Amino acid sequence: MNTTRTSLSLSTLSCLLCVLVFSVTISARPATFTQDFHVAWANDHIKQLQGGNAIQLVLDQNSGCGFASKNKYLFGKVSMKIKLIPGDSAGTVTAFYMNSDTDTRRDELDFEFLGNRTGQPYTVQTNVYAHGKGDREQRVNLWFDPAADFHTYSILWNHKHVVFAVDEIPIRVYKNNEAKGIPFPKFQPMGIYSTLWEADDWATRGGLEKIDWSKAPFYAYYKDFEIEGCPVPGPASCASNIKNWWEGPAYQQLSSIQARNYRWVRMNHVTYDYCTDKSRYPVTPPECIAGI
Numbered sequence: 026m027n028t029t030r031t032s033l034s035l036s037t038l039s040c041l042l043c044v045l046v047f048s049v050t051i052s053a054r055p056a057t058f059t060q061d062f063h064v065a066w067a068n069d070h071i072k073q074l075q076g077g078n079a080i081q082l083v084l085d086q087n088s089g090c091g092f093a094s095k096n097k098y099l100f101g102k103v104s105m106k107i108k109l110i111p112g113d114s115a116g117t118v119t120a121f122y123m124n125s126d127t128d129t130r131r132d133e134l135d136f137e138f139l140g141n142r143t144g145q146p147y148t149v150q151t152n153v154y155a156h157g158k159g160d161r162e163q164r165v166n167l168w169f170d171p172a173a174d175f176h177t178y179s180i181l182w183n184h185k186h187v188v189f190a191v192d193e194i195p196i197r198v199y200k201n202n203e204a205k206g207i208p209f210p211k212f213q214p215m216g217i218y219s220t221l222w223e224a225d226d227w228a229t230r231g232g233l234e235k236i237d238w239s240k241a242p243f244y245a246y247y248k249d250f251e252i253e254g255c256p257v258p259g260p261a262s263c264a265s266n267i268k269n270w271w272e273g274p275a276y277q278q279l280s281s282i283q284a285r286n287y288r289w290v291r292m293n294h295v296t297y298d299y300c301t302d303k304s305r306y307p308v309t310p311p312e313c314i315a316g317i
């Protein structure tokens with residue numbers, strides 16, 4: 026009897042421990058800015074609001090700014106709510122991306138919000154670098170005004186695919202087609218970054234529209250930072266653990282509703298796709314043929 030009770034309480038204890046270890050290895054949410062991020066560029070241009078639950082990024086003629094996650098992660102899901110620069114944002118770029126920071130074999134997953142003149146739609150450009158090779162730009166116009174309110178932008182990254190989503194609607198899927206010899210980011214952990222900067226040499230109508238500095242300073246707002254993934258350094262077994270929720274059956278492929286939404290985005294909101302740009306790619310890149 027005594028023995029049973031001991032082993033029972035021992036297993037209860039070990040289970041408690043495993044829950045503890047679990048919650049330590051997999052970042053909890055929700056996070057304040059300083060829990061998971063630090064300012065990477067121009068401290069005086071990033072202001073914390075609401076006790077660190079939200080931040081304001083500033084772009085003026087002196088500087089843009091940027092922040093970065095304290096950790097790198099290998100697989101997981103990251104999301105944040107962003108409210109972009111309202112009105113005349115031409116020539117500005119607000120970016121939210123993951124990057125391995127490895128020069129020669131860079132992996133990178135990008136969201137870039139390209140500003141526009143008042144009344145003209147923002148463009149969301151996505152790109153995927155795998156094993157050092159990028160140049161996979163796609164562009165969509167959003168179905169709402171991203172400067173009028175906060176919207177959720179997320180990147181899901183697991184062994185099966187990478188899904189870029191806006192308010193949980195997939196706008197891009199990059200599938201793991203390693204079996205067909207197509208590179209997939211899998212070996213290098215990535216940090217999470219965001220920047221606001223001027224790029225009026227290319228951002229708006231190919232660089233024709235310049236920043237109107239008389240409208241400066243420009244403000245973008247962020248809140249509801251969520252990172253769930255395997256931090257690196259961290260337990261080596263985390264990234265390959267198929268029990269991580271982001272590796273689960275519901276995340277291995279788009280649900281039928283997500284697939285329908287994704288088709289709707291593809292048909293109605295894509296304004297550029299490198300896959301169909303014959304002048305850049307006379308031979309269609311293999312990942313475009315392998316499909317989703």
Ligand SMILES: *[C@@H]1O[C@H](CO)[C@@H](O)[C@H](O)[C@H]1NC(C)=O
Binds near residue numbers: 145146228231
């Ligand atoms: C800005 O608006 C123009 C006109 O509607 C459009 O052609 C362009 O794609 C928009 N976005 C950018 C980033 O230039």
